[in-house]
Structure formats: structure tokens, C-alpha cells
Amino acid sequence: MSVPGTRPSAIARIRALLSQPAHHYRPATTIFLDLNTDRVADELGLVTLGAERGAENRPSSDAQTVDDVEHKVVERVEQHKQDANAIYLEQLHTYDERLNALSFEERFAIIQQAAPEAVGDFRAEATVGRDELFVLRRRLNETEIEREQFRKFHRIERPARLASPGNVILKAGILAILFIIEVVINGSFLAKANLGGLLGGAVQAVTFAALNIIASFFWGMVLIRLVNRRNYLLKLVGVVSFLAYLAFAIGLNLTLSHLREIPPAVSLSDNVGQEVLHRLLTAPYALTDINSWLLFALGFVFSLIAMADGLMFFDPYMGYAGLDRRWIEATRRFADTRGELIERLRDIREDATETMNEAARDLSVRRSEYDSLLQGRMRLAQRFDQHQNQIEQTGRALLEIYREANRKARVTPAPAYFVKPYAMERISYAGGEPSTSARDSLRTMIAETQELLNQQIKAIHEAFEQAMRTYREIDELLPEKKSG
Incomplete structure (x- = not known):
């Protein structure tokens, strides 16, 4: 034409x-x-x-x-x-x-x-196609060199573990299910200690569930994943991040459990936050109700699952999956x-x-x-x-x-x-x-x-x-x- x-x-x-x-x-x-x-x-x-x-x-x-x-x-x-x-x-x-x-x-x-x-x-058409193909082949060659240098520098011999669309949907579904379950459980437990009843308990439940699930997910996907790096300084950052995460998860779920045990008399005042903070500082494990321990255990387990989901969402070695994906695309x-x-x-x-x-x-x-x-x-x-x-x-x-x-x-x-x-x-x-x-x-x-x-x-x-x-x-x- x-x-x-x-x-x-x-x-x-x-x-x-x-x-x-x-x-x-x-x-x-x-x-x-x-x-x-x-x-x-x-x-x-x-x-x-x-x-x-x-x-x-x-x-x-x-x-x-x-x-x-x-x-x-x-x-x-x-x-x-x-x-x-x-x-x-x-x-x-x-x-x-x-x-x-x-x-x-x-x-x-x-x-x-x-x-x-x-x-x-x-x-002429063949020549134009050859020039176009040469540019793409050179781009592919550069991507291969970059990938091989990355594998050699970080001593990686395995292929990258790429997240397929099905795996992404599955892992995102797990997060959504954990979030919904925790909102429901937290809302039912917190409704007894909240003057707002189910509505007030639901607001607090959504807030704590977001912190517990979403924050744990990003903690595992970004900071804790550094533990897989060959660089010892980054490994140390990953280990410290894991310990910090444990402290965060335990503290968050203990806070939620103590909030449940606040007496109604204290709930009528504006000193609920101070009372919870005082309990965490003086007697963090002094929970008197078995349901509070159950709420803590469930929240902590959900947090660990969300953190593990984030840790395995992409390839364990940070930066390798993106590089491998660019090589595959080229x-x-x-x-x-x-x-x-x-x-x-x-x-x-x-x-x-x-x-x-x-x-x-x-x-x-x-x-x-x-x-x-x-x-x-x-x-x-x-x-x-x-x-x-x-x-x-x-x-x-x-x-x-x-x-x-x-x-x-x-x-x-x-x-x-x-x-x-x-x-x-x-x-x-x-x-x-x-x-x-x-x-x-x-x-x-x-x-x-x-x-x-x-x-x-x-x-x-x-x-x-x-x-x-x-x-x-x-x-x-x-x-x-x-x-x-």
C-alpha cells in the first residue's frame, strides 16, 4: 500500500x-x-x-x-x-x-x-526491519549484561520468582480476608467497652486492623526483606527491622487488648488513651480476661501472616524481580x-x-x-x-x-x-x-x-x-x- x-x-x-x-x-x-x-x-x-x-x-x-x-x-x-x-x-x-x-x-x-x-x-523494507531489529537486540543484550552482572555481583544462580497475576490476586485476597476478619473480630470485642456500641467498636476495629494488617504487610515487603541481601549492613537493617516489627506487632495488639478491658466508667471520660498507655508501661501483660488474650493472639497471628505475605509478595531478593522482568520483556x-x-x-x-x-x-x-x-x-x-x-x-x-x-x-x-x-x-x-x-x-x-x-x-x-x-x-x- x-x-x-x-x-x-x-x-x-x-x-x-x-x-x-x-x-x-x-x-x-x-x-x-x-x-x-x-x-x-x-x-x-x-x-x-x-x-x-x-x-x-x-x-x-x-x-x-x-x-x-x-x-x-x-x-x-x-x-x-x-x-x-x-x-x-x-x-x-x-x-x-x-x-x-x-x-x-x-x-x-x-x-x-x-x-x-x-x-x-x-x-528497502528488509533493511528498515533489520535496523529496527538491531536496536531491539542491542537493548536486549544490554539488559542481559545488566542482569548477569547483578546475578554475579549478588551471587544469585536461581531464576527470579516473578509474581504472576494469579499469585498477586491470591495474596491481595489473603490480605483482604485478614482485614475483614480482624475488623469483625475487633469490632465485636471492642463494642462491649465502647459507649458507641457496634458503630464505635467498628471505627476502632478498622483503625487497628489497618495498622495491624497493612503496616505489617509493607514492613515485610520493604524492610524485613532486606535480610536476604548479600550486603551485611542491609542484612543488619533487615534483622533490626524484623525485631522492630515484632515489638510493633506485640505492642499494637497489647494496646488493643488493654483497650478492650477499660472499664465503662473510664470510657465515659476523655482519659482512655492515657489509661491504656499507663497500663502498657506499668503492667503490659496484666490482662484479666481470657478473651483479651484471645484477641491479642488472633491479632498477632494475623499480623505475622500479613508480614509473611508481604515478604513473599515479590522475589525475596529485592531488585532482582524487576530486573528479570525487564529482561523477559526485552x-x-x-x-x-x-x-x-x-x-x-x-x-x-x-x-x-x-x-x-x-x-x-x-x-x-x-x-x-x-x-x-x-x-x-x-x-x-x-x-x-x-x-x-x-x-x-x-x-x-x-x-x-x-x-x-x-x-x-x-x-x-x-x-x-x-x-x-x-x-x-x-x-x-x-x-x-x-x-x-x-x-x-x-x-x-x-x-x-x-x-x-x-x-x-x-x-x-x-x-x-x-x-x-x-x-x-x-x-x-x-x-x-x-x-x-
């Missing part, structure tokens, strides 16, 4: 050439109509006029030229000959138009120009682009091959039509010559009818020219048929053009194979890392 406003591609020009009709009309056959001798004789009254003029001994015995009746016969015959000549010229013009409509010269010029251009366009993009480029070149090759084969077949069909038209033209000339013979015979028969009636009615001898047969002047056209050398030259040009098309088809196939080799050379220039 060509871009609007630009020159059509070579294949598009060949295809447009093939879509043109061979001629602009339907072939037709015109039959030369023969003269009916009897009918013409009756119309002219030759028998009656011959008898009348013979009784008058006209024309005279020494007459040298035809009389007026014979002259009418000759005029009628000549008129029919001219009519037949007009039909012949009209049919001849039709054959000439059909021969010209084959437009071999135009086809030769377009094919000889467009066919090599099609090969050039194909090679590999996929390179492979997809290469497949698309090969498929596009294959489509262009098949389209060009089909179009050129069709152009070669079109030349063969037009050559056959050219030969058929020449044969038809020759048959037309022969039929016209035969028709002129028939006209001459009809003219002789008409004159003989008149002369025979004239002889029978005469007393004096008939003129001497009565025995001389009528000779009609023939119409002939010389040089109308193409010469043998011209026809041979045309056949040679057709054969050469078809051979050119076959050569260009082979050239396109060779260009396709060359493009495949250049695409493989990109892998040789930028080879994939074996350890990858």
Missing part, C-alpha cells in the same frame, strides 16, 4: 496495469449480405425492360457501351460493393482498435521499470518484532510473486488474443474478397437476365459487348497486416519481459533469504549470554 500523496509502489502500479480491461467493447461479428439476384431483377424490371428494348432493337447492334438499363445494374452492384466496403472498413477499424487496446508497449515499459523497483522496495519484544518483520516480508514476497506471475500470464493471454485478432483480421479480408467475387457474379447474372430478354425480342443482332462478361473493379488494401518481423519482434519482447518477471521473482526470493540471514547475523553480532 502506498501512503497518500506519494508515488504508488511498484507492485501497485503492476496491479493497476492488470486491472485494466483488454478493450472497451464487446467483440462482434458482422456478416456481408449477399445480393438476391431474382429480387434485384424484379425491382429493376430487367426482363420487361430487356424485352421492350429488344423489340425496339435497342441498343443498336454496333453499340460499344452499356445502355442506361445496364448502367443502372452496374450502379446497383457498385453501390452494394461500396456498402460492403464500408462494413469491411468498420470491422477493420474494430480489429485495429482491439489490437491497439492490447497496449503491449505500455505494459513492457511499466513492467520493465516496476519489476526491478519491486525488488528494491522489498530490500526478550519478548525482540522475538515478537522479529516474528512480525518476517511475516511482513513473507506477505510482501507472496504479494509481489503473485502479481508478477499474473503479469506474465496476462502477457501470454494478450499474445494469444493478438494472434486471434490477426487471424480474424485476415479472415475478414478473405471474406471481403470472396464477397466481391459474389457481387461480381451477381452483376453478371443481372446483366445476363437483361441481355437474354433483349436478345429474344430483337430482330437485329445483339451488340458485340453482350458476350463480354462484366468485370467489376476490385477494392484491395495492401500493407494492412503486420509484417512477420513485427510479429516475431513482439513475441520476442513478450518472452523477454516474462523472463524479466521470472528473474525478479527469483530476486525477491533471494532478497527474502538474504533478509533472514541478516536477521540471524544480528544474533551473531550480539549473541545471547549462555548463562542467561
